[in-house]
Amino acid sequence: MRVKNVISCLAAGLLTLAGCGKIHTQADRASQQGILLIGNKIEPSSLDPQITTSVEESTIEFAIFEGLVSPDPKTLDPRPALADKWTVSADELTYTFHIREGARWSDETPVTSGDFALSWKRMLSPELASINAQLLFCVKGAKAFNEGKTTDFSTVGVTAPDAHTLVVALERPTPWFMSILMHPATYAVPVAFVAKHGALSDRSSGWTRKKHVPASGPFAISRWQTGSMIEVTRNAAYWDAATVGLNIIRFFPIDSANVEETAFRGGQLHITDTVSVGKIASMLKNGDKSLRLDPYLGTYYYALNTTRKPLDNPDVRLALSLAIDRDAITQKLLGGAQKTATAFMPEPIGGYDPPRIVATDVLRAKELLLKAGFPDGTGFPKLELLFNTSENHRMIAEAIQAMWKANLGIDVDLRNEDFNSYLGTRKNGDFDILRAGWVADYPAAASFFDLLRSDSGNNFARWKSARYDELIEQSCNATSDEARNAAYRDAETLMLGESPIIPIYAYNTMRLVRPDVEGWYPNAMDWHPFKYVRLKTPDTK
Secondary structure, eight states: OHHHHHHHHHHHHHHHHOOSTTOOSHHHHHHHTTEEEEEOSSOOSOOOTTTOOOHHHHHHHHHHOOOSEEEOTTTOOEEESSEEEEEEOTTSOEEEEEEOTTOBOTTSOBOOHHHHHHHHHHHHOTTTOOGGGGGGTTBTTHHHHHTTSOOOGGGSSEEEEETTEEEEEBSSOOTTHHHHTTSGGGSOOOHHHHHHTSOTTOTTSOGGGSTTOOOOSSEEEEEEETTTEEEEEEOTTOTTGGGOOOSEEEEEOOOOHHHHHHHHHTTSOSBOSOOOGGGHHHHHHTTOTTEEEEEEEEEEEEEEOTTSTTTTSHHHHHHHHHTOOHHIIIIIISTTSSEEOSSSSOSOBTTBOOOOOOOOOHHHHHHHHHHTTOGGGTTOOOEEEEEESOHHHHHHHHHHHHHHHHHHOOOEEEEEEOHHHHHHHHHHTOOSEEEEEEEOSSSSTHHHHGGGSTTOTTOTTOOOOHHHHHHHHHHHHOSSHHHHHHHHHHHHHHHHHHOSEEEEEEEEEEEEBOTTEESOOOOTTOOOOGGGOEEOOOOOO
């Protein structure tokens, strides 16, 4: 139904925008009018940045909200945003931000330091149950407040002494703190507007679907047609409106890579969310200039539910990992579009070079399965692999299903769900094996290692290791990069040996991008601040 809705919406736009002269396609005419048309894969569950978890939801949130700082579109260095300046104490424990005088919500009310303080209190409240709360655990007292050990927010290191000053005290020096502040979950939400539609901690109030949601970013929501399109329009009250080069952005939830490519080739999109992996090789061979393959700080993996037998056995989990031929997946199945995973961390970052120990070893996998009591798969219970709907996910799942059968003699059923159903199933832990992907919340190694802490809301494998937690705590308390990276290496080696997750490949982003799109720069986070994106007028000669 969703694909039909999107196609209808695109077709209607084509009829509306088609005109006289040499401009024939929807995208051509949209470029003339400063309207960006972009595929975004999923129908968002919400656009509340404090509770959403998907990259696609964050993409839209980047357009409508802004933080204290925002990423440089090329380097990802933090740039002044709603805070125009800040200072850091000599011990690197206290950050003082100044909210710029011209910061306004789209309803013309001022953005204040109190908006940030209340928003952070909301995200940390146990009632909201935000997975994203852990991003702020580096703030003094934040973890204890989130865990309900105190209800007194004055114990948390966040104060707003006046409308333009936000003071943040940290538990310990956190070199990547400014990078954390570029994540949409740390942005202020319009707390007064949220409160009009229910308690601040009510996850189900649906405030982002109400009319006239105040925006702090370069765009504001103007239309949300469920299953068809989300439209955002230039925010005239935005403090840096003069920099914004687009008038409108339309996001289309197309969960079929083939349908999305058809829309792109037919001139109905400027940018796709992805590309069917089965077509990458021919596109590369034919020199398709619209194809963009860019390195991405993320890993595609399977999470194994360690609370279920026999996946509670590390030998079984490691056997499943060793039985997968990742090179066959990345080079043959994916046409070289992705990089074979050799660790969970996809690449060196911040001086940390991950151990290259993820590999294929079918003989050892058989030995481990024998040790676990399942010789050649005999007696092994049938498991189920869950993935969210996607041709690419299914193709990979079918390949791995066949590898496990051929190499270990075990049977695995496949189950796909639409994205929002998948989120619910994942949250409830109602799966054996789960397709997942992790893209760093911020450009630092800590974003990967926090994922598998025992108390992490993103630890879908439900794996608990006191030693792993201890090593990550050591990394947080390290006084040198060398000591921090040594703790990281030991932690990753331990985790990969126990295999609560199975890394499969390191991401590249795969997109089709029209030549009239400017300001869409490749970077490791795939962050593209929309105020820097431009559309050239197509050649009409």
